[in-house]
Amino acid sequence: xxxxxxxxxxxxxxxxxxxxxxxxxxxxxxxxxxxxxxxxxxxxxxxxxxxxxxxxxxxxxxxxxxxxxxxxxxxxxxxxxxxxxxxxxxxxxxxxxxxxxxxxxxxxxxxxxxxxxxxxxxxxxxxxxxxxxxxxxxxxxxxxxxxxxxxxxxxxxxxxxxxxxxxxxxxxxxxxxxxxxxxxxxxxxxxxxxxxxxxxxxxxxxxxxxxxxxxxxxxxxxxxxxxxxxxxxxxxxxxxxxxxxxxxxxxxxxxxxxxxxxxxxxxxxxxxxxxxxxxxxxxxxxxxxxxxxxxxxxxxxxxxxxxxxxxxxxxxxxxx
Amino acid sequence: xxxxxxxxxxxxxxxxxxxxxxxxxxxxxxxxxxxxxxxxxxxxxxxxxxxxxxxxxxxxxxxxxxxxxxxxxxxxxxxxxxxxxxxxxxxxxxxxxxxxxxxxxxxxxxxxxxxxxxxxxxxxxxxxxxxxxxxxxxxxxxxxxxxxxxxxxxxxxxxxxxxxxxxxxxxxxxxxxxxxxxxxxxxxxxxxxxxxxxxxxxxxxxxxxxxxxxxxxxxxxxxxxxxxxxxxxxxxxxxxxxxxxxxxxxxxxxxxxxxxxxxxxxxxxxxxxxxxxxxxxxxxxxxxxxxxxxxxxxxxxxxxxxxxxxxxxxxxxx
Numbered sequence: 305x306x307x308x309x310x311x312x313x314x315x316x317x318x319x320x321x322x323x324x325x326x327x328x329x330x331x332x333x334x335x336x337x338x339x340x341x342x343x344x345x346x347x348x349x350x351x352x353x354x355x356x357x358x359x360x361x362x363x364x365x366x367x368x369x370x371x372x373x374x375x376x377x378x379x380x381x382x383x384x385x386x387x388x389x390x391x392x393x394x395x396x397x398x399x400x401x402x403x404x405x406x407x408x409x410x411x412x413x414x415x416x417x418x419x420x421x422x423x424x425x426x427x428x429x430x431x432x433x434x435x436x437x438x439x440x441x442x443x444x445x446x447x448x449x450x451x452x453x454x455x456x457x458x459x460x461x462x463x464x465x466x467x468x469x470x471x472x473x474x475x476x477x478x479x480x481x482x483x484x485x486x487x488x489x490x491x492x493x494x495x496x497x498x499x500x501x502x503x504x505x506x507x508x509x510x511x512x513x514x515x516x517x518x519x520x521x522x523x524x525x526x527x528x529x530x531x532x533x534x535x536x537x538x539x540x541x542x543x544x545x546x547x548x549x550x551x552x553x554x555x556x557x558x559x560x561x562x563x564x565x566x567x568x569x570x571x572x573x574x575x576x577x578x579x580x581x582x583x584x585x586x587x588x589x590x591x592x593x594x595x596x597x598x599x600x601x602x603x604x605x606x607x608x609x610x611x612x613x614x615x616x617x618x619x620x621x622x623x624x
Numbered sequence: 625x626x627x628x629x630x631x632x633x634x635x636x637x638x639x640x641x642x643x644x645x646x647x648x649x650x651x652x653x654x655x656x657x658x659x660x661x662x663x664x665x666x667x668x669x670x671x672x673x674x675x676x677x678x679x680x681x682x683x684x685x686x687x688x689x690x691x692x693x694x695x696x697x698x699x700x701x702x703x704x705x706x707x708x709x710x711x712x713x714x715x716x717x718x719x720x721x722x723x724x725x726x727x728x729x730x731x732x733x734x735x736x737x738x739x740x741x742x743x744x745x746x747x748x749x750x751x752x753x754x755x756x757x758x759x760x761x762x763x764x765x766x767x768x769x770x771x772x773x774x775x776x777x778x779x780x781x782x783x784x785x786x787x788x789x790x791x792x793x794x795x796x797x798x799x800x801x802x803x804x805x806x807x808x809x810x811x812x813x814x815x816x817x818x819x820x821x822x823x824x825x826x827x828x829x830x831x832x833x834x835x836x837x838x839x840x841x842x843x844x845x846x847x848x849x850x851x852x853x854x855x856x857x858x859x860x861x862x863x864x865x866x867x868x869x870x871x872x873x874x875x876x877x878x879x880x881x882x883x884x885x886x887x888x889x890x891x892x893x894x895x896x897x898x899x900x901x902x903x904x905x906x907x908x909x910x911x912x913x914x915x916x917x918x919x920x921x922x923x924x925x926x927x928x929x930x931x932x933x934x935x936x937x938x939x940x941x942x
Binding site: 365407 | 683685714715716717718719720724726728733734736738741743744745746747748749750751752753755756762774775778779781782785786938939940941942
């Protein structure tokens with residue numbers, strides 16, 4: 305997926321001179337690796353369009369806000385999702401709100417890419433999934449791809465979108481191979497993808513948990529339980545219709561996400577289904593999420609933190 | 625350096641003064657306005673002097689004490705007043721109110737009330753000028769209190785690193801909320817903070833509109849020559865409290881009186897009268913004209929329709 309993000313950035317920078325990238329180490333970085341998204345871009349586009357910045361998250365985000373209102377299309381990187389808290393004033397109070405405050409006169413076509421995800425032994429200050437915080441801010445779009453192809457198609461759309469888009473990439477996925485369509489491949493924001501059709505239960509998920517969902521579904525299939533996997537891909541805009549249609553078909557809903565449980569985005573999906581499709585439900589809605597703790601470092605503890613297919617399988621079996 | 629039109633400068637300052645006085649009256653005496661008003665009475669020379677050195681394509685990023693900045697940049701008093709009233713005809717259809725007015729028509733692109741919040745944004749607008757090789761500068765206004773914020777330091781460091789065409793205007797009105805300068809920082813001249821970033825800086829008398837104009841004109845020329853950014857500290861004084869709801873318990877009466885003796889408008893008026901550039905009659909006419917402009921803005925705002933509540937749902941996304 306890292307290479308797919310790289311392809312999207314490269315193609316969009318070739319296509320549109322207004323697109324530039326900035327962030328900590330996007331040119332010459334401590335994570336310089338062909339599997340990482342900004343690899344080789346400095347070489348092709350030079351230091352005018354590939355801007356290495358100091359370690360200054362608020363300034364990086366502000367750069368994007370100011371450059372975008374002038375008509376540029378900045379794609380800036382916040383190295384890890386939790387560091388967004390340092391940039392959050394620019395993202396929450398400015399990027400998200402300034403269009404509204406202008407009465408619709410100004411546009412802020414910017415993308416903030418953030419790396420995330422537990423499973424790399426980096427501990428909680430590098431691995432906290434905060435997508436629910438961002439989805440809670442009106443004015444931001446929030447994208448979390450789970451496959452290389454989706455990453456490419458969604459990022460290209462995000463860059464072309466006239467609104468601030470938060471694009472969250474799980475680092476484990478950088479190393480997961482997958483087919484990526486060549487050329488100008490775009491996926492509209494706000495369209496969920498039925499990654500696997502099924503009959504008995506709807507499993508709504510996104511980002512890295514997609515892999516966990518697949519593993520669980522494959523095993524359940526052998527036991528005669530048919531799981532429909534709905535990959536949201538974007539939390540904002542949310543494809544409510546896809547969720548409701550699937551639940552209407554299966555009558556059961558499980559939401560699976562890596563972020564911690566309380567206040568997680570799974571609660572929002574559960575609420576929407578409870579409000580709009582309650583009568584279709586054959587069993588109570590279930591959420592599978594990380595426990596309400598910071599991501600621990602120790603390998604067995606980190607593995608305990610991350611929701612796994614065993615939990616998914618047990619949860620689904622208990623519902624049917 | 626081109627000489628500014630000093631009569632025009634006087635008129636700009638007078639318009640700002642009367643506009644702010646009217647707001648205080650509407651808010652405190654008449655109770656007509658929703659929310660507190662943050663006015664710049666006493667600080668008019670900063671906005672007027674800075675904007676006189678700017679061109680229409682130059683961008684300003686403003687803060688909570690914004691009305692003077694907007695008026696001096698050429699924003700319409702009618703549309704500002706309507707916005708402050710919360711009417712549909714205001715600059716931002718009533719979504720901003722007094723605190724966040726954006727007037728893209730005059731390149732006043734952002735007013736933010738998060739202290740220091742506009743400074744990183746100014747880095748971005750200035751970056752756009754450099755990236756596209758366009759001849760415009762960004763002026764970013766903020767108060768003395770904002771120089772204590774992390775965003776100030778991150779943004780100045782980055783702007784200096786990239787030699788961006790941005791003029792940081794620190795409007796030092798002595799107070800940060802209720803704290804005097806010596807209560808919020810040990811630094812005496814805030815312009816000196818620029819040294820930490822290898823940036824040029826200047827301290828000017830913020831109540832002398834010509835001095836402010838000259839400093840800005842010099843800074844603008846430097847920025848356009850690729851020698852930006854620059855930090856200008858304008859030393860001035862806030863006659864009123866932080867906002868119209870502030871009782872000013874911490875602000876000594878004698879201090880306010882002393883600064884009133886240094887009124888930027890009186891200063892320039894006296895100079896122009898003494899030099900024979902302005903007559904008493906012309907001064908009276910200027911007052912009449914400015915009062916009419918302010919009264920007209922109030923009338924426009926009062927006669928304007930409220931937004932329909934459904935409009936609250938618009939303008940979140942493009």
